[in-house]
Structure formats: structure tokens, C-alpha cells
Amino acid sequence: MSQKILMQADYLLKWGEDLEIIPQGELVIEGGIISYSGPACERNEEFARVIKGNNKLIMPGFVNTHTHAAMSLFRGYADDMPLKEWLEQRIWPVEAKLTKEDIYWGTLLAICEMIRGGTTCFADMYFYMEEAAKACLESGIRASLSQGLVGLDPVKGIASLEEGKKLVRNWHGEGEGRITTMLGPHAPYTCPPDYLQKVAKTAGALQVPIHIHLAETRGEVEESVKMYGKRPVELMEQIGLLDQKVLAAHCVHLTQEEIQIMARKKTAVAHNPGSNLKLGSGIAPLAELLQNGVLVSLGTDSAASNNNLDMVEEMRLATLLPKGLREDPTLIPAVEALKLVTVNGARALFLEEGIGTLNEGSKADLIMIKLNSSHLHPLHSVPAQLVYAALSSDIELVMVNGTILMEKGDLKTVDEERILFETGKISSRLVS
Ligand code: NI
Secondary structure, X not given: OOOOEEEEEEEEEEEOOOEEEEEEEEEEEEOOEEEEEEEOOOOOOOOOEEEEEEEXXXXXXXXXXXXXXXXXXXXXXXXXXXXXXXXXXXXXXXXXXXXXHHHHHHHHHHHHHHHHOOEEEEEEEEOOXXXXXXXXXXXXXXXXXXXXXXXXXXXXXXXXXXXXXXHHHHHOOOOOOOEEEEEEEOOOOXXXXXXXXXXXXXXXXXXXXXXXXXXXXXXXXXXXXXXXXXXXXXXXXXXXXXXXXXXXXXXXXXXXXHHHHHHHOOOEEEEOHHHHHHOOOOOOOHHHXXXXXXXXXXXXXOOOOOOOOOHHHXXXXXXXXXXXXXXXXXXOXXXXXXXXXXXXXXXXXXXXXXXXXXXXXXXXXXXXXXXXXXXXXXOOOHHHHHHHHOOHHHEEEEEEOOXXXXXXXXXXXXXXXXXXXXXXXXXXXXHO
16 A cells, blocks of 8 residues: 655646646645645645646546557567458468467567656457466556457357456456456457357356457458348447447447447447548548547557557547548647546546546546646646657656655666566567
């Protein structure tokens, strides 16, 4: 259990109804929970630690709602290829060689990068997820983990669903609640409708959400129409999957009707602009989704398709793309972009209310950003500076659940040198 900490900064950003920017703000953190959040005031009590953030800003940490952490092992291994070829010819063959231990180290590699970039929580879908859970437990990061399920072969499909259930039973709520779980059917094109119905029923019984890839490419939509006479989102509604709590990654190719289905069913979206651009999948209709009341958050997807896990970069892409596409600079203003990477992220993972807000009573998952750099000067607008000018390297301190995971470049809970050494060895073996 963490000690009582006082944190002060030139600006404190938190979410009430809207974004609140408090000049000369401070937080008191006790046992991982924020007990005071507001303007700095006179205090007589003792603190185990006082962190004075002159020329700094405190805001909620980023929530990366879609990644495959251990795929950081494949960063730069296969690029400039279409999704189908990329998966079938390059990624699936090397994935077949992955061991449990590789997943553990690969996940830690991603966690190092995410902590440095201010990500305090992420949603991961992959396999051997108990190893990923161990990596999250040790590193102190918050995560929502799902075993990736493929249902093309009925026998293997049931076995993987059993693995998914085991992850939920063994890990949901571990690490003082930092670790939560979902069921992760990979996609409608790898999980047939009857299998997805089984997954939905299981998710309902276990009371966990579902994390799925949906409507990522034009080819996926065409195949779905050919096989089932329905587009992917329509099909998911028809088979009842969207009656569960669902986090849908990508959602690039949607009709107006599908957007309305998602709004009605309260399906959460993980928008992955960087990965969608790099794989040439297209650009998701972010402005239209938000205008129709769909909950949208941001994800990086894996470092094999992005090729980094940088939420600052992702946030900038998310806001710039709609402006350019629709020739309308008023779309996705800076404050809305900040919402996508913080409070919307926590909601999209169906986490308890309060995560991502920095309000009193909520979890102390936050970042501190250094403001006195030439690229952040002068400071006319805090949100504009963060969204259009800041770099993830401006992040100086990262805290999850009241524990400092990174301070002034030092990772406090993981041995980065060892992780780089181990993952270097593993990646050479995998591609040999
Ligand atoms: Ni993905």
C-alpha cells in the first residue's frame, strides 16, 4: 500500500462534467486514492513525499484501449504490406513459434514503452495471457487483459474459450484491482457466428466485457456480406453479441445504420488511426461516431503494425485526420482529443467510475508533464499545447494506483536493461 503523497503543479487537469483546468492545483494521494483534488492550500499535516511541479502539469494518465503488447517483439519485422498478407505470410508464422516466456518478456517490453509514454492503463488481447498478467502485476501498470480466441476449428475454439475463462477466473481483480479481464474473440472472420454466440453467453455468465476486432478492412466487410448477407456490425447485432458490454477495435468501415446500432447498443470503440493508416485499412469515421453519441477511445494497436505505442502521437492523428478529411478544422477540438485518451478510455474498458478523471475518490493514475521547453512556449492554451505541440518525451512522472512507475526517465518497477537484453535474444530466435 502506497504512502500519503502531496503533488503540486502549475496546472491540474481533471474531468468533471467538462475538462477543468486548475492553476496552482494539488492532489493528496492516500493508499492509491485521491483524497483531495483542487487548488493548492495551506497544510500542516505530514507527507511521506511532497512532489512540487514548478513549470509542470498534472493530468490523468493515458488509456490505450487496443494493443497486443507482446507483438512489440515484431516491431519493424514486416511493414508496408496489406493486412491479410501481413498476417498470413509474416505474422502468423512467427507467432506459431512464441513460447510462454516470450510473451512475458515481450509484454514487459511494451510496458516499458507505455509507461515512458504516459500510458497508465491498456487493453491487451493476445495469447498465453497469464504471462502478460504476471508482467502487469510486477510492473504496477493497470490493464484489461483478454485471451485472443479463434473459433474456426470447433475443437480448438472451445479449448481457447476455456483458456479465456481461466484467465478471467485466475486474474480478474488481481493486483489490488489493477488487473481486469475480458473475453477476446479475435474477429468475425476468425470466429463464426455460433462460436461468437457461445462467447457472448460466457461473457454474460462471467460478467466480463468482450474485446473484438470489428470492421477493420473493406475486404472484411465484403466477405461478411458474401458469407452472411450482413455487414460485420449488423451481423454482431443480429447474433446478440452487442447485447453484451463490447469494446470493438477499429470500426473503420461503417454505414450510418451501423453507427446508430453501435450508439443504441452502447458498444465502445477503440479507434486506432496509426495502425489503420499504416496497414492502408482506411480512416474510421471518428467525427460521425462521436456526433452520433458512440463512446470512442484510442488505441495504438500493436507495435508490429503501428510501429510504436505512443498515445500522444495517436491523439494528434485522431484530431488531425477528421479536420483534413472533411476540410473542417472545427472537428475534434483539443479538449475532445484529451477526453478520448483519458476518461473515454476508462469507460471503454468498462472500468469503475473515476478512473481517468483525477477527481476525489478516484484512483491515482496520472502523469506529470514538463512545460518549460521551447516547443511548449509560450502557453496560451493548455489543451492546445498538449494535443498539438507536446511530445511523449515531455512526460516526467507516471503514477498508477498511487505508485510512481517512472520519474525523470527512470523506470522504478521494471529492469529495462534486462528486458531489452531478453527481448533482443527472443526476437532474433523468432525470425531466424
Ligand atoms: Ni489489433
